[in-house]
Amino acid sequence: MKKTAIFEQVVDIMRTDSSTKKDLTGADPEIYRKKIIDDMSEEEFLYQMHCYLASFGVLGHVSFFKKNSKPAPFRLRRQGNVLYVVEADPATNLQKGDEIIALDGREIMALYQEHRTYFTSPTEERQAQEWKYFMLKAESLTVMRAGKKSEIQVQKVNHVQEAHFEVKCLTPDTVYLKMEDFSSEEKIGNLYQEAIPLLDKAKYLIIDVRVNHGGSDSLYFPLLRYALPTGKSLLDLDVPSPGMEVLYTERNVDLRRALFEQELEDEHLSEESRQFLLEFVKELTLHRGKGYVVHQDDESEMAYLADIVGLGKPEKVFILSDVGCGSSGDNFVQIMKEMPKVTVLGRSTMGILDYSNCCFVDFDEYRLLFPTSRNLAIDAGEGMNDKGVEPTIFIPWTPEHLERDVDLEECLKLCQEG
Template sequence: MESKGELTPTLFSEIVQDYLLDFNDPHLFFNLRDSQKEYDNGFRVRRYEDKLYVTTRTNENRFKQGDAILSLDEIPVLELVEKHQRELMETKAEREDWRKVISKYNVAEVIDTNGNIRSLELKKYEKAAYKPQHTIERIDTNTLHMTLSDFWDHAPIDNLLEKHQEDFSNMSNLIIDVRLNLGGSDHSFNNLQEFLFPIGVNKIDLSFYNMKVNCTNTNADLMIHSIEEELQKMEDSEYREELKQWKEETWEKHRGVGFVNLNKENAMEEYEITGVDIPKNVVVLADNYCGSAGDIFVFLCKQSPKVTVLGRPTKGVNDYSNLSVKQWEDQFELMYATSRLDQLDTRRPDAEQGIKPDVYIPWTPEHINKDIDLEEAMKLIQEK
């Protein structure tokens, strides 16, 4: 293909991504770098029974939310599930990610909300840029609704807490929406933690996240480089100190050693959080689009007696985590894990991944036009 001039950066990326599927690791990525244009079909779907329901649109305006795909290239949806098990990597319909599967097909058979059926030739669009959402709104006199779409940086969250300081000290109820959280760093929500726990000192069991870090020479070089880049941008002294400690005590100290058990060295199994009295009730909305640091956030919330997690299990990608980045020129990057959870060898609650909610609400097409999770959260708060 390369000799014929047919191997584009996008096609090469797709070939490598397909190869990586066999590792069965949702925390393993091969991406085009920012300088390279990425394309998708301009919409996103979620499966319910034998249909793929359009839940969101970016560039594809021929669909409406609530339309459903019956088949792709005349192959019914349930046959597609069986055919593309490698890409879907899931056993539950509501957890499947169909974006890469749909991009392989040309024609979709679509039924609209009135029952009309038509065929649409699928198009590819330049991928829409991600728009972070870190917001707080008042639902009623006693309830705040906070939406956090990522934990990439602590600044947006800290700014929200500062801006709404008075609200936080007066509101009885807080709803935190991390259903679409893309992850990042668990340091980013440090200053939010006190609102999640009851007043006084709370001891948190973190043994669930006991892990070994693979401190090879290559991993150390890449991680130290990434940390130093981050330190140049970071102004907050507390976060700088934590990053420096991560660099020095893990990667510089153990460089070239291989797998290192950091839990014993850092006494990770128990962690203390000093909580506050207000808010009295916290509800966290979760879904399988919430992963990485989002998984950790929801796990932490489940340790608090004043938090109820509601929705669906999180993505559950932290079996292998602490991603390192290897870049090639200005075109490609491989993001791969440098740590591995001990529980993979010792204990496993069940085969299904993700942090499970306290109150499970199955996804149905009704979620498309109505925020059922938020309604249930408000009912829960009123009962309390």
Template sequence: MTHTTDNNSTMTPAECLQDINFTAQFLLENDAGIKAKNWVVYPENIQKILEAQKEKVVDVKTVRDCIALVRPFLNAIRKAHIGLQSESLLSLFLKTSEPNKEESVTTQKLSELTSYIAVPSFGLSVKKQLESLIENNQDNILHAKYLILDLRKNGGGFDDAAEPLFKLLGEAEYWSEIPQIYISPANIQAYKDLQNRIPDEELKAQLAAIIKKMQSKKNGWAYTTEDNTALQSKKITKKDVLANPVKVVVLIDENCGSSGEEFVKSVRQNPRVVTMGQNTYGALDASNVREKQTPSKKLYIWYATTYVHRRAGQEIDNIGIPPSIKLPKPVDQQAYDNEVKLAQNYLENVKDK
């Protein structure tokens, strides 16, 4: 049974050291991002950071102390989709199945020409929210000449949650590089644990197919698609289309990551879509995070189970996706809010877009 540990809970140096050693070895054996680099041991610079942090373990008194201690080591591996946390990832998934303030999709009719949709997450509840907004044509999102999709601060969630948005962007074809899953006994079990706990029946079925493929191969790499294709095309045809805006601005920033970046990577292939803002976070190549509880039972390793082997120069991890139109990083809330006005002005006033 998963749970969340209070960060202020007592943790002994011995417990922390045991968990750190376990984490370091577990990641070498199971993390897809590490396996893609073919590391058998950690590079010297990362190993030095690990050893230096372990020497400080005598000062650990709480769960929070241990999490902070291991962070430099994990950050040296990569900036996201890796962690040692007191919160169970499965518990977090379940939280996102019900809408909350942070997950709420909002709309606004900015003018007779332009409608706006803010999608702060792709959590489990978002797909149904989007479907409802579309069904009700909230704030004229189906008939607006121009559309702004605000994905700033969208840290991701589930790719499926973004599906309704594609039908608002007219006819298009989207190509995606398919991730490969790293198969190990621990990773198979992690997928089973998620399948058992998650409430969404469609996702359960998808996970069941992946688990079946993993079990048939037992180890190594496999594409997550049934036909083992490296590239996949998704066509939005005339019969699928719910809206035909002339132009769409997708606002992005450094906090747009993971599934948020997957959506951005796809829709920028659409000629009517323009991305605007700052580089995205850079957390997409190593992805599909799962968890493993540590020996102390007080912490969870969050780690990536899939990796996209992109062509040289096309990597996204630690780099991000650059916007078509780069805006300076907002210095305050007013400047942040003003980006929506800049997008609206671009759509409604700039000729030959």
């Protein structure tokens, strides 16, 4: 398929099928029609497509990429003129704590100004994904490592780092859970099986979602019983819920129905998740071609939530949050923050729930991701785009976080204070 034809289809989808269309128009396509030609290089094509979609200002849920692309196995955080390596696979030639001060001799701030249209967000902590692109492209990185300046090159690796899940007792009465997504159903099920005997005796529960790539809300529902007041369900609480509307175009419905039907074939799918997916398919069929329709909670979901009742233990729950937590992770932190015995520590989440429930469109070797639902909080001026869910206790990120777990230490102090 020709590159110019792909661009025109993407423009049409963003104007017709993306749930952002009510609020966001993006850049004038004419700007990119002058830049995108059929015989341009693939790298330049992907760059220009990214710039066009970045103009919509939607993090995470609007993107265009090669289908066989893999996420770079390192994490970054920008502060001013420095890119800090927060985590890295050793095979990349990067180390945790590296301070990247220049790419191919260009300072970070200068590169940002030159390529500003490539960045979806103006906030530094939400630019990590775009900076990965420039780091992988650079032939030389100027790095401060252990006080010494050197020149290195990032090595590309073929393997993908899997999401990490962990349960352990930090003290005799404190249980720690780490969950890096809400999509790995089999791993999450195993985590819960291991954690439940510990949680039944714990006084404090710490849930670390500072890195959480989202997934399905239903996979964190079992945790609600540990955060809810004793004997109360989520339906008993006055939890703010602005609701959402779903854009049911014919293309959206066909794409999402195909996606759900594929997921239903997963042999590891739990019965609860299967029922949720079947309800989604039913709604898609019912509303196909009707445009925006306000979502109504179905009876099976309400009944499921009504059965999740708060337990007496743990006495207190702490959530560790950061900008690496998004999508269903945003929702998890937002809901948990409303619970009386929950305290959220750290920094704001990514904040990508304004537009969600995404689907894919394939164009030969390329793929477009776009959202089909819209959070009604936007209408009240309370959207979370580029803001995220704020913590109860804000702990600013500093390079000291690279040397020790500042957030967890603060959390343990609160546990000791009772």
